Amino acid sequence: MSLLVLQDVGKEFGAIRALSHVNLTIKPGEVVGLMGDNGAGKSTLVKIIAGNFPPSHGRILFEDREVHFTKPVDARSVGIEVVYQDLALADNLTAAANVFLGREMRRKVGPFSFLDHAAMNRRTAELFRELKSETRPDDVVRAMSGGQRQAVAIARTRLAKAKLILMDEPTAAISVRQVAEVLDLIRRLKDAGIAVILISHRMPDVFAVCERVIVMRRGTKVADKPIDQSSPEEVTALITGAKEAA
């Protein structure tokens, strides 16, 4: 069974063709690197999968059923979560508050419903333990390291029981040790049977955790091959156009 299938997907913005004839398949628990230069169509592709806008043509199948996303909530409801580059966290709230933001656990007291702080902290601590992240549920996000922030953003997706997680440049602008933490987090997700699409400019990261690499150039898919049959040199050549296709 395939988790996500894109068939002949294309997208035009007015006269600009951002994406054309993209076919791709993601299997459950697969970690796939999505690479390409700026303007290659990566983010357009990701936004279509995440439900930010529908494709101009083509079909999307999730778990073998055709889906039509028009807003992010649609994609989330079938099990597709996005970890945004800026992580979309509220700095002034605690880790637990961010993990549960928009889906808080509540306790009914008469006609009122109050936040169940204890239960949310407990559940968040569990998620961090699973991710092997040293992050306290009741610490405020403002004071956290880049790796911890990633853990919070990823814990959010775990809470939602995501089947596919799109990660947009998770290792941009963080320290070496934190990059290692994030790559570990991705491995944890794979162990749990969750598919990950890793959008990255960083060749070493992609080659460290991905099983397959997809390369985009000028709105088309120019390569889609197992990582062990490729090399950073080949991928670089594909990205820049020095090599046409593989």
Added chain:
Amino acid sequence: MSEFSPAAGTETNDFSNVGRTRWWRRGFFASQTAYVAAALIAIMIVMSFLSSAFLSSGNLANVAKNFSFVGIVTLGVTLVIVTGGIDLSVGSTMALSAITCAIVMQALSGTVFDGIPLAGMIVSLGAGLGVALLIGLANGFLIARVGLSPFVTTLGMLSIVRGLAYAVTEGRGQAPTGPDVDMFYNITDGNLAGIPVAVIYLLVLAAIMGVVLHHTAFGRHVFALGGNEKAAALTGIAVERVKIAVYVLSALSAGFAGILMVGWLGSAPANLATGYELTIIAAAVIGGANLNGGIGGPAGAVIGALLIEVIRNGLVLAGINAYWQIVLVGGIIILAVLVDRLRTLRMTS
């Protein structure tokens, strides 16, 4: 959860690797609100030595009543500030609500409403708060739905509403009349166990606001909006609804305080609470609300409003020209944020 098999390696729940700030450097104790509260207590102690009149029950009741009106509106405005917005229209809203309440009460006296106990008063209170509700809805709609800037929208509303207050009354003060007027004075300007009711309203509302902000999903969303509005929207929070709600609550707090002021003054002049919006925002900021959003609470609102009133009162008791009060309040606003700034600098360096 069961789907994660604990992989080989050490469990990471001892946090040996991650430091934790000491208890007195986080939470309430590390907030600007706590610093200002300490300053407030110090000022009150100094003042009680300097002037024997300061701690007299008459003076304390006076201070308490004066600061309650500002304090109640500061609660509402603090909600708006926490979301990252601002509400400049509250002073005008206080006036128009007060005037509407008084005029409706006048109009109903002598009609069939006189026959039903309290009906006239309840309808006029409803009318006063109803006007505030409409102003809040208009602010909220223009800011949340249409996307106008909160500063410009509420600045416009300040002028519109103040103008309406003058136009409706033609500049004449409106006194509440009718069969329920004694009851009206009791619930707006009376005392309960020797404490002015306005103080009790303020404390009850502050307590409710504290619970709502920290223990309900709505309160959490208010903070989330101020922390990262985009993130809040992405997680599916109804951003527009929360925003409209805070502007409505802000306007309602202003309307309520305006009506209390009618009871205090015995009349609703068209220039009621002119310029209060700045005192109110100053009180919120002194109490620790951050105009960038995401930080603030009812304790800060109450403490900020009280500090301003205690200083005003102190200057009066000391026989210092009242104009110096304005200078001093400005200085305190800057000092309060300056101290907070120095403290955060020290903590991050």
